[in-house]
Amino acid sequence: MSTPAPTASWVAVALVVLATVLVGGFGLRISRTTSDFYVASRTVRPRLNAAAISGEYLSAASFLGVAGLVLVHGPDMLWYPVGYTAGYLVLLIFVAAPLRRSGAYTLPDFAEGRLESRQVRRLVSALVVGAGWLYLVPQLQGAGLTLKILTGAPGWLGDVLVAAVVAAAVAAGGMRSITFVQVFQYWLKLTALLVPAFFLVLAWQGDGRPRGVLDEQLDVFRADHPLYATYGLIVATFLGTMGLPHVVVRFYTSPNGRDARRTTVAVLALVGLFYLLPPLYGALGRLYTPELRHGGDADAAVLLLPARVIGGLGGELLGALTAAGAFAAFLSTASGLTMAVAGVITQDVLPARGVRHFRLATLLAIAVPLVGSLLVSRVPVADAVGMAFAVSASSFCPLLVLGIWWRRLTPPGAVAGLLLGGGSALLAVTITVSGAVRPPGWPHALLAWPAVWSVPVGFLAMILVSLATPGRIPQGTNAAMTRFHLPEALTTARGMGRER
């Protein structure tokens, strides 16, 4: 059995957890005196912020899931990394700068600021919590799978471990310098795939470049309506990225709209760079770990390949490196999401405020998906994440795009769109995850890939109901639009400080 050695993997995982806590807790402890203090120079530069966003964004679905899907189903699955990346293009064009200028920290903030309505805010909060939980479940399950494969530990241990680490870190306020943590995680993830990939390709060359299996006619898309499913995936990922709670929160760090846009461009580059690697693992996995195609654990390909292909101590060490990267993926995405969800719960669900409530909210934010991850059957990680994207695309995308670009949006319109679009998508994926409707057949396809119909439903409901309630256009609409779309330098009469 050529799995990586448990000891090396345990050490690697422990190191990642330790490094995360250390960078998070002490990244800021290096104090400065005024002599070299200049506030403007301390803002988060677009490139740094972009690395942080990428670090938080590249989850288990990207690190393990994409390779697993390519391994089992072939190149059709490349739509996943394409979609995950292209989502940022849509974000860049339609949302990034105005969202930053709106001053909103979370999506509920944006909804309240734009539509001046507490009801809309509450509804958005509920949907954010729902989408966040949906996204957290596969992260925890992926952790369970990873730990099981690496060390033979029981499947639930990884779920609980990641949940516990995240809960402790977030609740204790240990994530204070979150930007640096996430930047660190991004480069760790990239290294953890890049270095082994280099050796794997060398080994493949040394092996005489076998290609047979690669050219073989591949399985079709696993859904029984492949074209429909592909469109569902494309719509969900292209339009869903902009609404993911942990992505929105990070844009607040940009000092202004222009920097938010630059950040997004850098994210496109960084995420694009990263996504070159998982398909490589998938392709090599077809050659060297073909048995995974028929078992249920295709997500493990990235972890098993180094030991399988290279072997020996080197293989073990490289395997441990990928394990470290995988854990970085679980921790960064899970902690980012937990922070975002806990923030919303504190503000909008628990009546009173205070630090203690934030801790309670953190527990709630991570406990529910933990229970879900232990109960729900394991859906491939990338599929499960796709569902969270679908919910986001059918509720937050219409809200953001229409809220930013259409003056006639009204609170009742927003409520109708969120309920019909987001609500129906949430319901559809919940039914799918529960396994009540099974393939084959259209019902399953429609429910598993709801974005194709739920996104238009969301947009249409928002537009039609808004047009029907012209009297309810919020009073501050023009002021809000001005703030969203004019560069900051024009809206403030003050020039920035003098030339030095």
Next chain:
Amino acid sequence: MTGASVGVLVVLVALLVGTGFLLGRRTARPLRSSDVGTPVEHATFETLHTASLAAPPLRAGLTEESARRAARRLRSLLGTDALCLTDRDRVLVWDGAGPHHGKDVMEHLQEMLGTGRGTAFDSGCGDLDCPLRWAVAVPLTVENRVLGALVAYAPRESAVLARAAGEVARWVCVQLELAELDRSRTQLIEAEIKALRAQISPHFIFNSLAAIASFVRTDPEQARELLLEFADFTRYSFRRHGEFTTLADELHSIDQYLALVRARFGERLAVTLQVAPEVLSVALPFLCLQPLVENAVKHGLEGAVARSRITISALDAGSEAEVVIEDDGTGMDPARLRKILRGEGGTSAGIGLLNVDERLRQVYGDDYGLVIETGVGAGMKITLRLPKYRAGVHGS
């Protein structure tokens, strides 16, 4: 497998219901009149409840929007078929039957708007079965100024309606007066900010210029730098527009202030800054940290001959930013501090503290006041929490 899936469904449904319940509980009114009391008491409860529902919109003053929201409640309070609210020039809202009657209301009201006396009139409807043949109009007055009128319609003359309309109008007037009060409170706060701007101590300006002058011969480059810092600092502090600023700008201004102070005191003052870059874009009330830093500098340098140390930190705490300003100076007697924060400290001391505390509470609510830890000779530590987003707070 099916067992597990059913379990999951049940859990999810339970969660949804739970969330709904929590949200619902926050919006629902606690009083449900069906459980206690006699019919008369029920009627009283109902009336009070309706009145309390109509109150919040009216607190925004008499506008089309607030009138629209309040009119439905007011009509059910009076139990008439139609009700109309006007300002001095036009009909703001018509609630109930027959809105076409609204066209000639203003003509009937001309005299009343002048005299401020309630009146009743025949609506002049040709249709004998029209339920709106008779109307009573009551002026809405605030401080002897007539702002508008409340008009209630009935099929025929009714003394009861005339009396009820008078009472309801008086109640509406109280709400409008409260709205006026809100407005003047906002004006007061604005005046206080202006006062704070003007309050930048003449001593500070004098001392800064003197310190700069001492560098002019020995170190002209340094003198130039300091003069520019001084110019920037005053420009920021005296700026006219905007109630809010960003943490980055406020900290920048504090940096300049400290540069000027250190030019004078040199080694006696050591300052440590610790700023999380994530919170630099947080919006906060204008000039809300600077008075606290000035305070810390003053306390730090008072009495103590040796070095004094000031620590300023701004940290990321989830959906809030936490700003801490700490000095190791003379501190203050907590009892005296409590007095100052209650506004009983006299004019000389701590106007800055009181003003900052009041403005924070006004913008963010009572949970966000200053938290101050101090004792005589024990230094002082001031903690502020700033929400990253609050509707209406935009730093620019």
